[in-house]
Amino acid sequence: MPCDEANHVCNKTQYKEATLWEKIKLNIHLIYCRACRKYTKNNTKLTKKIKESKVECLDKKCKKHMKKNLQKAIREHSI
Amino acid sequence: MSKHQINPNKWIDLYSDYLFNYTISRVSDREIAQDLVQDTFLAGLKSMKNFKGEASERTWLISILKRKIIDHYRKINSKKGKAEVRISYNDDSETEGDWLEERVADPYDKTAEDTLQNAELGNAIHNCLGKLPEKQADVFKMKTIQGFETEIICNELNITASNLWVIIHRARTAMADCLKENWF
Numbered sequence: 054m055p056c057d058e059a060n061h062v063c064n065k066t067q068y069k070e071a072t073l074w075e076k077i078k079l080n081i082h083l084i085y086c087r088a089c090r091k092y093t094k095n096n097t098k099l100t101k102k103i104k105e106s107k108v109e110c111l112d113k114k115c116k117k118h119m120k121k122n123l124q125k126a127i128r129e130h131s132i
Numbered sequence: 133m134s135k136h137q138i139n140p141n142k143w144i145d146l147y148s149d150y151l152f153n154y155t156i157s158r159v160s161d162r163e164i165a166q167d168l169v170q171d172t173f174l175a176g177l178k179s180m181k182n183f184k185g186e187a188s189e190r191t192w193l194i195s196i197l198k199r200k201i202i203d204h205y206r207k208i209n210s211k212k213g214k215a216e217v218r219i220s221y222n223d224d225s226e227t228e229g230d231w232l233e234e235r236v237a238d239p240y241d242k243t244a245e246d247t248l249q250n251a252e253l254g255n256a257i258h259n260c261l262g263k264l265p266e267k268q269a270d271v272f273k274m275k276t277i278q279g280f281e282t283e284i285i286c287n288e289l290n291i292t293a294s295n296l297w298v299i300i301h302r303a304r305t306a307m308a309d310c311l312k313e314n315w316f
Contacts, residue, residue, distance in 0.1 A: 060301060061297060061301070064297060064300055064301055064304060065297075067304070068275065068276075068282075070282070092305075095308040095312070095316065096304055096308060098308070098316050099304060099307055099308045099311065100276075102253060102257070102311060102315055102316075103257060103276055103277065105250060105253065106250050106253035106254045106257055107157075107250055107254070108153055108253075108254040108257045108258070108277055109152060109153050109156045109162075109254075109277070110149040110152060110153065110258075110273050110277050110278065111148055111149055111152050111166070111169075112278065113288075115166060116144055116148055119144050119148060119166075119169070119170050119173065120144045122170060122174070123140065123143065123144060123170075123173050123174065123177070124141075126174050126177050127140055127141070127177060130177055130178070130180075
Protein backbone atom coordinates (compact mmCIF):
# COMPACT_ATOMS: atom_id res chain seq x y z
CA MET A 54 0.00 0.00 0.00
CA PRO A 55 1.50 3.36 -1.02
CA CYS A 56 1.48 6.34 1.36
CA ASP A 57 -1.22 8.38 -0.36
CA GLU A 58 -3.56 5.43 -0.21
CA ALA A 59 -2.69 4.93 3.44
CA ASN A 60 -3.60 8.54 4.18
CA HIS A 61 -6.84 8.17 2.28
CA VAL A 62 -7.82 5.11 4.32
CA CYS A 63 -6.79 6.96 7.46
CA ASN A 64 -9.13 9.82 6.54
CA LYS A 65 -11.94 7.40 5.86
CA THR A 66 -11.34 5.76 9.22
CA GLN A 67 -11.98 9.12 10.92
CA TYR A 68 -15.51 8.98 9.56
CA LYS A 69 -15.88 5.22 10.12
CA GLU A 70 -16.05 4.61 6.39
CA ALA A 71 -13.06 2.32 5.91
CA THR A 72 -13.61 -1.40 5.47
CA LEU A 73 -11.99 -3.94 7.75
CA TRP A 74 -9.60 -5.09 5.04
CA GLU A 75 -8.55 -1.48 4.39
CA LYS A 76 -7.88 -0.97 8.07
CA ILE A 77 -5.76 -4.10 8.23
CA LYS A 78 -3.72 -2.97 5.24
CA LEU A 79 -3.33 0.48 6.80
CA ASN A 80 -2.03 -0.99 10.03
CA ILE A 81 0.50 -3.12 8.21
CA HIS A 82 1.68 -0.01 6.37
CA LEU A 83 1.96 1.89 9.64
CA ILE A 84 4.34 -0.69 11.06
CA TYR A 85 7.13 0.36 8.70
CA CYS A 86 6.13 3.92 7.67
CA ARG A 87 7.00 6.62 10.13
CA ALA A 88 5.53 9.55 8.18
CA CYS A 89 2.13 7.91 7.95
CA ARG A 90 2.25 6.96 11.61
CA LYS A 91 2.65 10.63 12.42
CA TYR A 92 -0.15 11.63 10.07
CA THR A 93 -2.47 9.02 11.55
CA LYS A 94 -1.68 10.15 15.06
CA ASN A 95 -2.43 13.81 14.35
CA ASN A 96 -5.48 12.95 12.34
CA THR A 97 -6.96 10.84 15.12
CA LYS A 98 -6.22 13.59 17.60
CA LEU A 99 -8.04 16.09 15.44
CA THR A 100 -11.12 13.89 15.38
CA LYS A 101 -10.97 13.49 19.14
CA LYS A 102 -10.57 17.20 19.78
CA ILE A 103 -13.46 18.13 17.56
CA LYS A 104 -15.66 15.60 19.27
CA GLU A 105 -14.57 16.83 22.69
CA SER A 106 -15.17 20.47 21.91
CA LYS A 107 -18.78 19.79 20.88
CA VAL A 108 -18.22 22.55 18.36
CA GLU A 109 -21.34 23.64 16.52
CA CYS A 110 -22.07 25.50 13.35
CA LEU A 111 -25.10 26.80 11.56
CA ASP A 112 -26.58 24.89 8.66
CA LYS A 113 -26.75 26.44 5.23
CA LYS A 114 -30.48 27.00 5.25
CA CYS A 115 -30.31 28.96 8.45
CA LYS A 116 -27.42 31.07 7.20
CA LYS A 117 -29.31 31.85 4.03
CA HIS A 118 -32.29 32.95 6.06
CA MET A 119 -30.09 35.16 8.24
CA LYS A 120 -28.49 36.67 5.17
CA LYS A 121 -31.88 37.52 3.75
CA ASN A 122 -32.95 39.26 6.93
CA LEU A 123 -29.70 41.15 7.22
CA GLN A 124 -29.73 42.23 3.57
CA LYS A 125 -33.24 43.54 4.05
CA ALA A 126 -32.14 45.47 7.11
CA ILE A 127 -29.12 46.85 5.25
CA ARG A 128 -31.35 48.14 2.46
CA GLU A 129 -33.71 49.78 4.94
CA HIS A 130 -30.77 51.18 6.80
CA SER A 131 -29.25 52.87 3.79
CA ILE A 132 -32.51 54.57 2.76
CA MET B 133 -8.40 57.03 10.99
CA SER B 134 -9.55 53.58 11.95
CA LYS B 135 -7.54 50.45 11.54
CA HIS B 136 -10.54 48.18 11.18
CA GLN B 137 -13.19 48.51 8.54
CA ILE B 138 -16.78 47.47 8.90
CA ASN B 139 -18.74 45.66 6.22
CA PRO B 140 -22.05 44.05 7.20
CA ASN B 141 -22.41 42.28 3.87
CA LYS B 142 -19.69 39.85 4.88
CA TRP B 143 -20.80 39.30 8.47
CA ILE B 144 -22.77 36.09 7.96
CA ASP B 145 -20.02 34.36 6.00
CA LEU B 146 -17.25 35.45 8.31
CA TYR B 147 -18.70 35.41 11.79
CA SER B 148 -22.04 33.61 12.03
CA ASP B 149 -20.52 30.23 12.90
CA TYR B 150 -18.19 31.73 15.45
CA LEU B 151 -20.94 33.73 17.12
CA PHE B 152 -23.29 30.77 17.04
CA ASN B 153 -20.75 28.52 18.70
CA TYR B 154 -20.09 31.19 21.30
CA THR B 155 -23.80 31.49 22.03
CA ILE B 156 -24.66 27.83 22.12
CA SER B 157 -22.05 27.12 24.76
CA ARG B 158 -23.87 29.66 26.90
CA VAL B 159 -27.57 29.16 26.22
CA SER B 160 -27.57 25.53 25.05
CA ASP B 161 -30.59 25.82 22.81
CA ARG B 162 -30.14 25.98 19.04
CA GLU B 163 -33.20 28.07 18.29
CA ILE B 164 -32.52 30.66 20.95
CA ALA B 165 -28.88 30.80 19.90
CA GLN B 166 -29.86 31.39 16.27
CA ASP B 167 -32.20 34.19 17.27
CA LEU B 168 -29.57 35.82 19.44
CA VAL B 169 -27.01 35.72 16.63
CA GLN B 170 -29.49 37.22 14.21
CA ASP B 171 -30.39 39.93 16.73
CA THR B 172 -26.72 40.69 17.19
CA PHE B 173 -26.20 41.31 13.49
CA LEU B 174 -29.24 43.55 13.30
CA ALA B 175 -28.20 45.48 16.39
CA GLY B 176 -24.68 45.78 14.99
CA LEU B 177 -26.06 47.25 11.81
CA LYS B 178 -28.06 49.83 13.74
CA SER B 179 -25.11 50.95 15.82
CA MET B 180 -22.54 50.81 13.05
CA LYS B 181 -21.71 54.47 13.50
CA ASN B 182 -20.51 53.65 17.01
CA PHE B 183 -17.86 51.33 15.63
CA LYS B 184 -14.61 53.14 16.15
CA GLY B 185 -12.33 50.59 14.59
CA GLU B 186 -10.31 50.13 17.75
CA ALA B 187 -11.20 46.47 18.01
CA SER B 188 -11.75 44.00 15.22
CA GLU B 189 -15.21 43.60 13.79
CA ARG B 190 -15.56 40.22 15.42
CA THR B 191 -14.64 41.45 18.89
CA TRP B 192 -17.09 44.27 18.47
CA LEU B 193 -19.88 41.89 17.44
CA ILE B 194 -19.08 39.58 20.34
CA SER B 195 -19.46 42.48 22.77
CA ILE B 196 -22.94 43.11 21.38
CA LEU B 197 -23.74 39.42 21.55
CA LYS B 198 -22.67 39.27 25.20
CA ARG B 199 -25.20 41.93 26.06
CA LYS B 200 -27.86 40.07 24.10
CA ILE B 201 -27.15 36.90 26.05
CA ILE B 202 -27.36 38.74 29.36
CA ASP B 203 -30.63 40.33 28.28
CA HIS B 204 -31.94 36.90 27.37
CA TYR B 205 -31.17 35.56 30.84
CA ARG B 206 -32.68 38.65 32.48
CA LYS B 207 -35.87 38.08 30.57
CA ILE B 208 -36.28 34.44 31.49
CA ASN B 209 -35.31 35.11 35.09
CA SER B 210 -37.84 37.83 35.65
CA LYS B 211 -40.50 35.29 34.73
CA LYS B 212 -39.37 32.89 37.40
CA GLY B 213 -39.14 33.68 41.09
CA LYS B 214 -35.88 34.97 42.39
CA ALA B 215 -33.35 32.27 43.06
CA GLU B 216 -33.02 31.41 46.67
CA VAL B 217 -29.78 30.54 48.36
CA ARG B 218 -30.05 28.92 51.73
CA ILE B 219 -27.25 27.56 53.80
CA SER B 220 -28.12 26.03 57.12
CA TYR B 221 -25.59 25.33 59.79
CA ASN B 222 -26.51 22.75 62.32
CA ASP B 223 -26.41 23.62 65.99
CA ASP B 224 -26.65 20.25 67.63
CA SER B 225 -23.44 18.55 68.54
CA GLU B 226 -24.21 15.32 66.73
CA THR B 227 -23.98 16.70 63.24
CA GLU B 228 -21.44 19.35 64.08
CA GLY B 229 -18.82 19.73 61.42
CA ASP B 230 -20.82 17.95 58.71
CA TRP B 231 -21.13 21.11 56.70
CA LEU B 232 -17.38 21.19 56.34
CA GLU B 233 -17.50 18.16 54.14
CA GLU B 234 -20.28 19.60 52.07
CA ARG B 235 -18.27 22.73 51.41
CA VAL B 236 -15.21 20.94 50.14
CA ALA B 237 -14.88 20.99 46.38
CA ASP B 238 -15.83 17.70 44.79
CA PRO B 239 -12.84 16.51 42.77
CA TYR B 240 -15.08 14.41 40.54
CA ASP B 241 -17.22 17.33 39.55
CA LYS B 242 -15.23 18.79 36.71
CA THR B 243 -18.11 19.83 34.52
CA ALA B 244 -17.59 23.58 34.86
CA GLU B 245 -13.93 23.35 34.02
CA ASP B 246 -14.58 21.02 31.13
CA THR B 247 -17.24 23.26 29.68
CA LEU B 248 -14.89 26.20 29.85
CA GLN B 249 -12.12 24.31 28.16
CA ASN B 250 -14.48 23.01 25.50
CA ALA B 251 -15.62 26.53 24.76
CA GLU B 252 -12.03 27.64 24.31
CA LEU B 253 -11.30 24.66 22.11
CA GLY B 254 -14.41 25.44 20.09
CA ASN B 255 -13.17 28.99 19.56
CA ALA B 256 -9.77 27.72 18.48
CA ILE B 257 -11.40 25.36 15.98
CA HIS B 258 -13.47 28.18 14.51
CA ASN B 259 -10.39 30.38 14.27
CA CYS B 260 -8.58 27.66 12.35
CA LEU B 261 -11.61 27.06 10.14
CA GLY B 262 -11.56 30.75 9.32
CA LYS B 263 -8.07 30.39 7.92
CA LEU B 264 -9.04 27.65 5.48
CA PRO B 265 -10.12 28.43 1.92
CA GLU B 266 -13.90 28.73 1.84
CA LYS B 267 -14.59 25.51 -0.02
CA GLN B 268 -12.36 23.44 2.25
CA ALA B 269 -14.00 24.93 5.30
CA ASP B 270 -17.48 24.24 3.92
CA VAL B 271 -16.76 20.61 3.11
CA PHE B 272 -14.97 20.04 6.40
CA LYS B 273 -17.80 21.55 8.43
CA MET B 274 -20.47 19.55 6.64
CA LYS B 275 -18.58 16.30 6.93
CA THR B 276 -17.00 16.60 10.37
CA ILE B 277 -19.19 18.88 12.43
CA GLN B 278 -22.61 18.37 10.90
CA GLY B 279 -21.87 14.75 10.03
CA PHE B 280 -23.46 14.57 6.60
CA GLU B 281 -22.97 11.51 4.41
CA THR B 282 -20.39 11.79 1.62
CA GLU B 283 -23.09 11.37 -1.01
CA ILE B 284 -25.23 14.19 0.29
CA ILE B 285 -22.32 16.62 0.38
CA CYS B 286 -21.29 15.62 -3.13
CA ASN B 287 -24.78 16.29 -4.45
CA GLU B 288 -25.14 19.56 -2.61
CA LEU B 289 -21.79 20.99 -3.69
CA ASN B 290 -21.69 19.23 -7.05
CA ILE B 291 -18.34 17.48 -6.57
CA THR B 292 -17.20 13.87 -6.98
CA ALA B 293 -16.39 11.60 -4.05
CA SER B 294 -12.67 11.56 -4.84
CA ASN B 295 -12.81 15.36 -5.04
CA LEU B 296 -14.35 15.41 -1.61
CA TRP B 297 -11.65 13.20 -0.11
CA VAL B 298 -8.90 15.36 -1.55
CA ILE B 299 -10.52 18.45 -0.03
CA ILE B 300 -11.01 16.65 3.29
CA HIS B 301 -7.39 15.58 3.28
CA ARG B 302 -6.13 19.13 2.74
CA ALA B 303 -8.52 20.54 5.30
CA ARG B 304 -7.57 17.96 7.92
CA THR B 305 -3.86 18.52 7.40
CA ALA B 306 -4.30 22.28 7.71
CA MET B 307 -6.54 21.96 10.75
CA ALA B 308 -4.14 19.62 12.52
CA ASP B 309 -1.26 22.02 11.83
CA CYS B 310 -3.27 24.98 13.04
CA LEU B 311 -4.40 23.32 16.27
CA LYS B 312 -1.10 21.63 16.96
CA GLU B 313 0.54 24.54 18.73
CA ASN B 314 -1.93 24.87 21.53
CA TRP B 315 -4.05 21.80 21.67
CA PHE B 316 -2.17 18.65 20.67
